[in-house]
Amino acid sequence: MAAPSANWKTFVANRVSKIQSSTQRDNWHHVKSDDNPADLLSRGMTLKWLIASNLWWKVPKWLGMQEEEWPITATTEFS
Structure with a gap:
């Protein structure tokens, strides 16, 4: 699960909250x-x-x- 937006200061927390509510975790990849x-x-x-x-x-x-040809990278889970 992604880290809750409340873990950051207000400016960043608001943006993280917006991203988390408008996207699905399955669409994210590590770069x-x-x-x-x-x-x-x-x-x-x-x-x-x-x-x-x-x-x-x-x-x-x-x-x-x-996308199927993209390199496979380790995923880090945030709690």
């Missing part, structure tokens, strides 16, 4: 950090490196495949 452009800036990436980053400008190749 490894190496394939996730959202993680780039949290790693302290410089603008120069961001401009040159293929991950930032292009999606991971597996996203262009049929």
